[in-house]
Amino acid sequence: MISLGKKALAAKDFLSTVTEEQKNKALLAIAAALRENSKTIVNENAKDLQNGREAGLNEGLLDRLMLDEGRINAIADGVESVAALPDPCGLTLDEVTRPNGLLIKKVSVPLGVIGIIYEARPNVTADAAVLCLKSGNAVILRGGKEAINSNIAIASVMRAAISECGFDENCIQLVTDTSRNSANEMMHLNGYLDCLIPRGGKGLIKAVVENSTVPVIETGSGNCHIYVDESADVDMAANIIFNAKTQRIGVCNACESLVIHSGIINEALPKIKAQLDTKNVEMRGDERAMLAADGVLPASEEDFETEYLDYKISVKTVDDLDEAIKHINRCSTKHSEAIITNNYKNAAEFLARIDSSSVYVNASTRFTDGGEFGLGAEIGISTQKLHARGPMGLRELTTTKYLIFGNGQIR
Amino acid sequence: MISLGKKALAAKDFLSTVTEEQKNKALLAIAAALRENSKTIVNENAKDLQNGREAGLNEGLLDRLMLDEGRINAIADGVESVAALPDPCGLTLDEVTRPNGLLIKKVSVPLGVIGIIYEARPNVTADAAVLCLKSGNAVILRGGKEAINSNIAIASVMRAAISECGFDENCIQLVTDTSRNSANEMMHLNGYLDCLIPRGGKGLIKAVVENSTVPVIETGSGNCHIYVDESADVDMAANIIFNAKTQRIGVCNACESLVIHSGIINEALPKIKAQLDTKNVEMRGDERAMLAADGVLPASEEDFETEYLDYKISVKTVDDLDEAIKHINRCSTKHSEAIITNNYKNAAEFLARIDSSSVYVNASTRFTDGGEFGLGAEIGISTQKLHARGPMGLRELTTTKYLIFGNGQIR
Numbered sequence: 006m007i008s009l010g011k012k013a014l015a016a017k018d019f020l021s022t023v024t025e026e027q028k029n030k031a032l033l034a035i036a037a038a039l040r041e042n043s044k045t046i047v048n049e050n051a052k053d054l055q056n057g058r059e060a061g062l063n064e065g066l067l068d069r070l071m072l073d074e075g076r077i078n079a080i081a082d083g084v085e086s087v088a089a090l091p092d093p094c095g096l097t098l099d100e101v102t103r104p105n106g107l108l109i110k111k112v113s114v115p116l117g118v119i120g121i122i123y124e125a126r127p128n129v130t131a132d133a134a135v136l137c138l139k140s141g142n143a144v145i146l147r148g149g150k151e152a153i154n155s156n157i158a159i160a161s162v163m164r165a166a167i168s169e170c171g172f173d174e175n176c177i178q179l180v181t182d183t184s185r186n187s188a189n190e191m192m193h194l195n196g197y198l199d200c201l202i203p204r205g206g207k208g209l210i211k212a213v214v215e216n217s218t219v220p221v222i223e224t225g226s227g228n229c230h231i232y233v234d235e236s237a238d239v240d241m242a243a244n245i246i247f248n249a250k251t252q253r254i255g256v257c258n259a260c261e262s263l264v265i266h267s268g269i270i271n272e273a274l275p276k277i278k279a280q281l282d283t284k285n286v287e288m289r290g291d292e293r294a295m296l297a298a299d300g301v302l303p304a305s306e307e308d309f310e311t312e313y314l315d316y317k318i319s320v321k322t323v324d325d326l327d328e329a330i331k332h333i334n335r336c337s338t339k340h341s342e343a344i345i346t347n348n349y350k351n352a353a354e355f356l357a358r359i360d361s362s363s364v365y366v367n368a369s370t371r372f373t374d375g376g377e378f379g380l381g382a383e384i385g386i387s388t389q390k391l392h393a394r395g396p397m398g399l400r401e402l403t404t405t406k407y408l409i410f411g412n413g414q415i416r
Numbered sequence: 417m418i419s420l421g422k423k424a425l426a427a428k429d430f431l432s433t434v435t436e437e438q439k440n441k442a443l444l445a446i447a448a449a450l451r452e453n454s455k456t457i458v459n460e461n462a463k464d465l466q467n468g469r470e471a472g473l474n475e476g477l478l479d480r481l482m483l484d485e486g487r488i489n490a491i492a493d494g495v496e497s498v499a500a501l502p503d504p505c506g507l508t509l510d511e512v513t514r515p516n517g518l519l520i521k522k523v524s525v526p527l528g529v530i531g532i533i534y535e536a537r538p539n540v541t542a543d544a545a546v547l548c549l550k551s552g553n554a555v556i557l558r559g560g561k562e563a564i565n566s567n568i569a570i571a572s573v574m575r576a577a578i579s580e581c582g583f584d585e586n587c588i589q590l591v592t593d594t595s596r597n598s599a600n601e602m603m604h605l606n607g608y609l610d611c612l613i614p615r616g617g618k619g620l621i622k623a624v625v626e627n628s629t630v631p632v633i634e635t636g637s638g639n640c641h642i643y644v645d646e647s648a649d650v651d652m653a654a655n656i657i658f659n660a661k662t663q664r665i666g667v668c669n670a671c672e673s674l675v676i677h678s679g680i681i682n683e684a685l686p687k688i689k690a691q692l693d694t695k696n697v698e699m700r701g702d703e704r705a706m707l708a709a710d711g712v713l714p715a716s717e718e719d720f721e722t723e724y725l726d727y728k729i730s731v732k733t734v735d736d737l738d739e740a741i742k743h744i745n746r747c748s749t750k751h752s753e754a755i756i757t758n759n760y761k762n763a764a765e766f767l768a769r770i771d772s773s774s775v776y777v778n779a780s781t782r783f784t785d786g787g788e789f790g791l792g793a794e795i796g797i798s799t800q801k802l803h804a805r806g807p808m809g810l811r812e813l814t815t816t817k818y819l820i821f822g823n824g825q826i827r
Contacts, residue, residue, distance in 0.1 A: 014745075017771075018741075018742075018745070018769060021768050021769045021771070022765070022768050022769060101789075101790050103788070103789075103790060107779055107783060109789055109790070111806075116801055116802075117771060117801065199801050200801070200802060215629070218626070220800060220801070220802045222802070238824075241824045244824065244826055245824065245826055247826075248826035248827060249826075252826070252827055330429075331429075334425075334429070354433070356819050357432050357433050358429060358432045358433060360428075360432070360528060361817070362817065362818060363817075363818040363820060364817065364818070364819055364820070365820045365822060366820070366821050366822060367821075367822045367823055367824055367825075368518055368820055368821075368822025368823075368824070368825040368826075369822075369825060369826045369827055371826070371827040372518060372820065372825070372827060373818075377514070377827070378512075378514075378520055378818070379512050379514060379520070389631065390527055390528065390610050390611070390631070390815040391527075391611060391631045391633070391802060391803040391815070392802040392803040394815050394816050394817065395522075395816070395817075395818050396818075404801040404802070404805050405805050405806070406772075406773065406774075406775065406805065406806075407773060407774040407775070407784075407789070407806050407807075408767050408775055409774060409775070409776045409777070409779055409783065410777050410778075410779075411776060411777060411778045411779025411780075412778055412779075413649075413652045413655065413656065413778055413779070414778075414779040414780060414783070415655055415656055415658075415659035415660075415663070415779075415780045415782070416659060416663055416780055416782040416783060416788070
């Protein structure tokens with residue numbers, strides 16, 4: 006692993022002087038090479054699928070693991086769209102000339118070397134490498150053992166493609182040892198890795214956050230709330246809740262909990278529930294919710310802290326906005342929350358006091374996404390507050406550097 | 417500690433709605449109260465000094481611990497200057513209206529609750545609290561036991577002052593238990609503290625970085641280099657090195673190591689050394705440095721990795737810019753480095769390839785400082801890459817939040 010680290014440092018130094026044009030040329034070469042070599046990649050992927058079937062992986066996992074020509078073309082399309090995005094590096098973020106004549110510029114620069122630890126999705130191998138390259142970073146990829154043949158094929162295609170463009174092939178490196186040990190070594194590769202990004206399920210992210218001494222960018226879970234204020238448009242509320250709960254079940258920006266004002270519950274909850282019933286969503290609520298609509302099951306305190314990722318929703322009744330805000334700030338994972346209201350003052354107070362990465366008025370929480378926010382690409386959604394918060398695009402893969410131009414100044 | 421945490425969460429909620437005007441009023445009230453109560457504070461400080469003398473603290477530590485009317489007035493002046501700075505919160509950093517009509521604003525908001533762990537300097541109690549308050553953060557302060565009486569006096573004066581302005585006094589809290597245990601509890605106060613900033617010596621910072629599960633903003637050490645390029649103006653190089661090495665010895669932006677091109681060493685090193693000799697700076701160099709100037713002692717590999725904080729400097733001879741850059745990137749702590757050159761291309765390459773927070777052309781590394789960079793105030797100098805890099809001002813005590821304004825949008 007140290008040897009990979011040393012090669013990555015050399016690649017980082019190489020990348021510190023490449024131009025936007027050179028990076029985009031390398032990205033387009035990767036896209037072309039993926040298309041050209043799709044048969045080889047599909048063949049290697051077939052070995053992973055065969056091994057996966059023998060190991061008894063479930064259909065969902067096998068589907069995530071599977072690559073065919075169509076999926077490889079989609080990955081290549083994605084690479085081309087990243088190439089078309091603006092370069093996040095070299096931007097002058099601040100500039101000042103001080104009274105002593107020093108010109109001080111704060112510019113965006115690559116983080117340096119990024120480690121990515123992920124699971125059985127071979128598309129991440131290309132997606133993550135390409136976002137790192139576009140932002141000028143060297144990357145060390147460590148995917149799950151289930152996808153190792155696919156990952157080796159994809160990584161070698163990408164390395165050969167950038168090498169032909171005059172790049173150090175070690176700008177992209179793959180860890181081929183997929184033991185737990187290699188992940189653990191990466192978490193302690195201080196001095197080589199500038200940051201580590203885990204991509205995958207809760208267990209993986211927790212393990213990395215708790216064990217890594219390398220700084221981590223955490224992409225977290227979402228126990229997202231929608232609060233139906235007393236003045237809400239009930240039809241709008243029902244539509245938004247239906248969308249946020251059921252449009253896609255297993256995602257971090259899905260709505261998991263409904264908070265509802267006692268003054269509107271009798272009118273609103275039956276309508277909301279009727280719409281959710283069309284998708285058989287199980288509703289678990291407090292006593293007042295159970296009285297307001299038929300078929301609401303009792304909620305425990307644990308329900309209010311659970312990210313179901315399922316056709317289930319909890320309901321909490323409150324008597325005013327203050328109670329709603331306090332409940333949400335206590336139970337949420339600080340991902341995405343929404344208020345449905347026609348009250349201007351309440352909207353403003355909700356926006357100010359809710360301590361989450363993305364706070365909505367009268368819209369579905371499902372929009373918390375790099376693409377929907379117009380960032381162009383997304384490496385994940387951060388629920389931490391340092392460095393990056395909310396959907397992370399290319400810009401979040403950069404840091405800053407002060408460049409100071411003098412002519413002999415001393416202090 | 418959990419009880420302090422809970423009070424801080426309530427204070428954070430309170431602070432989410434205060435205006436810039438209210439914050440500045442509270443800051444000016446703190447400044448006035450510190451001046452009014454300076455006698456009380458001096459009396460409490462006298463107890464700390466007495467205890468310190470009995471415990472055998474050295475003169476340097478006693479001096480850092482000491483407060484008199486003059487020093488308290490200087491602290492109050494500092495508070496007033498922070499009040500006069502622009503509010504770092506509520507800035508719209510990005511704004512987009514999406515094709516579906518959603519208005520998405522990215523705004524700066526307080527981090528929330530900040531923990532500060534520091535040592536025996538009672539001025540930090542006021543300085544840190546005031547920077548946190550100005551940036552809308554609740555703060556939990558945990559200073560060293562040597563200053564506990566002074567800290568209690570200062571904190572209670574500040575709490576009373578903001579309380580009279582209608583603020584929750586728990587916006588500022590002091591941990592009065594100064595055992596190692598209380599610091600350890602703070603490092604694991606996840607869910608209450610949004611970040612932890614250690615302020616003090618290397619040992620303190622290392623302990624916090626290695627043990628804290630709360631995200632840390634690291635303020636690090638500086639093994640700063642100055643590279644004298646072949647085309648350097650020798651007099652300018654000697655002046656800058658003299659300034660960067662000797663103007664103040666114990667600071668993180670002082671120059672610790674000189675890297676010099678072999679083509680200029682015979683002309684430049686004797687002049688540089690002659691100037692440093694006026695302050696009896698010990699020079700430890702490689703073989704070529706020992707040949708180029710009289711009185712250079714031999715340097716070990718360890719010297720090149722040492723932050724002396726003393727009247728000592730190491731000298732490394734290189735044959736070209738590439739060797740200089742590789743040596744510096746290997747040995748530096750990524751704080752501040754400078755090139756002295758008249759070569760335009762070399763200056764650009766040094767700026768691009770040196771991986772440090774602040775990179776200079778033809779100026780002293782001593783300028784890496786919030787005040788010198790025009791940030792107005794400084795909470796520390798970050799040598800990490802995530803969140804903040806280089807001198808940190810008020811802006812680095814904020815995070816961002818997406819506010820999304822809809823009228824019923826679903827996905």
